Amino acid sequence: MQPSGNAPHSDSRRLEGQNDWPSTDLIGSDRRGLPPAGPEGDTDAVLAVLQEVPDPEVPAVSVVELGIVRDIDWVEGRLRVQVTPTYSGCPATEAIEQHIEEALVTAGYADPLIERRLSPAWTTDWITPGGREKLRAFGIAPPVGSAAKRSLLGEDPVVPCPLCGSEHTERVSEFGSTACKALYRCRDCLEPFDYFKCL
């Protein structure tokens, strides 16, 4: 199953301060008073929970909008969520898995299985339209076009400035603040900005 679009938001299943991740281990702790989880098979209810889990490095988008939640199912009554890393060495991989687990336990899903999956390899094509818009609003230019192969020394794509919309921009460095971004500069408003590279 591939998540698409924005899953419906469900406040009823969430605790207050849902993005303030508790430092204590919720797993196996006393869960009395927590809301009941959605029924087995209700993937939309799970998606609604994951929709509120931000990417630690790009908190403007959720793990669902980023397209790294690859599958949701139940194994002998136990919820299983399969997550794929954006890059092999993404340092947020463990943190993301932990945040997902904590969000699910907080939402009442007992002992969820969080599995890492490498194949098929993540592509920026899986970032949802809503996710792309949030990236732009956050000041990060979303990937231009699809992850089609570029020639080795070919031209860069035209990356519109996320701040002023100008297409008069230039690449400063192939790698920006994280491996998934390149550093660009707008030649009209003169602001530097991150570009989420096609992958």
Add this chain to the structure above:
Amino acid sequence: MQNVSQITRTPLTEYLLRLGDSVLVLGQRHAELCGKAPALEEEMALMNVGLDLFGQARNWLTYAAEQINAEQAGSELDADALAFKRDAQDFRNLLLVEQPNGDFADTMARQFLFDAWHVPLLEGLAQASDPRIAEVAAKSLKEATYHLRRSSEWVVRLGDGTEESRARMQRAIDNLWRFTGELVQFDEVDQAMADAGLAPDAGTLVARWKATVEKVLEAATLSHPPFDAWMYTGGKTGHHTEHLGFLLAEMQYLPRTYPDATVW
């Protein structure tokens, strides 16, 4: 502690160690540049490329450890044990990647010569009949494509640059050339993997590597020694240059000083 130098060697585990060790050692060379790069943008790029390489190393070495554990009763290795508890003679990385960072031309020439080989290698491995190899390679390939793009651009920019930058890049290519033979010379392990459909054959890999090197060096207005020049070899079988031991001493210091610590 398990003696990791006594691990079983099959062509598959040997080959996985070659893949994992090469990206691990090259990643560590990048880590050495943290805080020392010539410009902030290049510092971030070097660290991100290094991070990609470490991630790839973990994927390869995890698979290698699983294979070794399956073959050898009582073996409980993982990627960290392979990275931190082996000595230089047990490493199977290419000699090219253990060469010192030198100046920025040396660093980028080393990266380019590696990337030009890494990309077609990963393209071949992504077609392997072993799904685990195929998925790690397919993931790595996306990253390596950006690495090659960046290193190619630097070779061209410095080669077709000022008199000084051109001289430095030419010197870097000339100095590193003698370590490139290992990339394309197949030994019995490489051949066994190719024959089993687990790795690309020599012909395709060599042709692609040469074509990329010639194309980029031509754009950079640089020359290169002949492809059949005398070459150093031995990295793939554990016979390393003097540089690897120093690199490992720094990389392995903490986990060897505080073995099996879970909090540093």
